[in-house]
Amino acid sequence: MQITFPAFYKEFSCIAGACPDTCCAGWQIMIDDRSLKKYRHFKGAFRNRLYNDIDWKEQAFRQYDHRCAFLNEENLCDIYSEAGPDMLCDTCRKYPRHIEEFEGLREYSLSLSCPEAARIFLSRKEKTTFVTIEKETPEETYDDFDYLLFTALMDTRDYLISIVQDRNLPMELRRHKLLACTHDFQLALDKNELYQWEDIRARHQSSGVGDTFLAKIQKWTTSRTDPVTYRKQVWKAVIPEMEVLRKRWRKYLHETLLPLYTACDSEEKFTSCCQEFLAACPDWTIQEEQLLVYWIYTYFCGAVYDDQIFAKIKMAVVCTAMIHDLAVGTYLANDHHFTFYDLVSICYRFSRELEHSDLNLNEMERLMDEDEIFAFRNLLLI
Structure with missing residues (x-):
């Protein structure tokens, strides 16, 4: 499998509470099946909070005043601090990393919708270049891929x-x-x-x-x-x-x-x-x-x-x-x-x-x- 990404891709690091417009507010955050299963079987005092602030039918975090229920007053994630980084859902763990998938190739980018990613991208004076590497991952076959x-x-x-x-x-x-x-x-x-x-x-x-x-x-x-x-x-x-x-x-x-x-x-x-x-x-x-x-x-x-x-x-x-x-x-x-x-x-x-x-x-x-x-x-x- 080939992986392609912009040369500046690895410069990104989430600035968390310092972000001027957190990604945990303004839209619904959907939860993948694997993470839902982890949340459902979580043990400990945080279990009740998970149970109450997840919309299990919609498979999404509940929102209050257009903010994720787990986003605290310091603009930090309570799931991250209370349950650990491994408990983040796919959306929260990957964002702002964006992936386009093709047969034999995955292309990674940083989404312009993230303030820090936009800052990195727009501050560059040199021409954008891209890096392609080989990575041992299972390859998917796409029907009728031209x-x-x-x-x-x-x-x-x-x-x-x-x-x-x-x-x-x-x-x-x-x-x-x-x-x-x-x-x-x-x-x-x-x-x-x-x-x-x-x-x-x-x-x-x-x-x-x-x-x-x-x-x-x-x-x-x-x-x-x-x-x-x-x-x-x-x-x-x-x-x-x-x-x-x-x-x-x-x-x-x-x-x-x-x-x-x-x-x-x-x-x-x-x-x-x-x-x-x-x-x-x-x-x-x-x-x-x-x-x-x-x-x-x-x-x-x-x-x-x-x-x-x-x-x-x-x-x-x-x-x-x-x-x-x-x-x-x-x-x-x-x-x-x-x-x-x-x-x-x-x-x-x-x-x-x-x-x-x-x-x-x-x-x-x-x-x-x-x-x-x-x-x-x-x-x-x-």
Whole structure:
């Protein structure tokens, strides 16, 4: 079995009570069968607490005021302190470690929804790299696993990440190239012409972002909706379809985006605000790169199960753009002041609403695939 993980993966260590937004609050924590059995047969004074504060029917910890029943006033876990670390359920023991499973390969990452993981990830200035090791573990066989497609996806992902990490290019051109490549890959897969992928990749590598490519981009983006109107349409398309996990989420979006779209009611004003934000927060370009790499690494190869190549890259671009808008909105709302920890907060809050709901992830991907708002030429406006 091969195991792949980001080079910084092992830097993570839970900061427990010092966490600014504990993972033990805000959503329901499900309990695996093995842990439920351990809780049911636990001996000692803590047994009654376990029995009373577990919803055995739902297989979840009870919540009080949206906090896990075992989360104490110091934001520490009573199960950990009273029963020991071995009594943590799978969810609590593994989080924020995220695993994507494929035949012969497991890919590990740190979830952006964890404040400490987000801090580690966003503070990195160097390009993200990945480590692959061999580990002796029982391998599972997946029925109908398309290994040929998976190999093509792995090779393609390497190329896509190299595009995103090409710091010789402006980020706008990296995004355009990313979208153009995956648009072509998706067309080939839809036609059952997987054999063309190497030729497509070679063509894009040789053409780069030269005059021919730039002319096509210019042609595709002529006489269309202005970028400010388009970004508003993106929010209006996505948010009403999303399940709300935290009560204040939509109020937070309103309070953060209103200053942005009030101040930036034209393309010129929006561009000016973005340039001012970038001047005040020069690390944003690298952080944008890291965010794109995060979404691509975590989700792209999952297309082996659903063929949704382009939708996954669209989601990467759109999610990063939405985080950008929240960052600029926060900058304006805070009287032109923005800190690194403001960005960390935006990212983990956004991730918690999207990535901790299968319904939201599935709906986001459906929108990317079906809604005309997210058509290729429209996304070039971001």
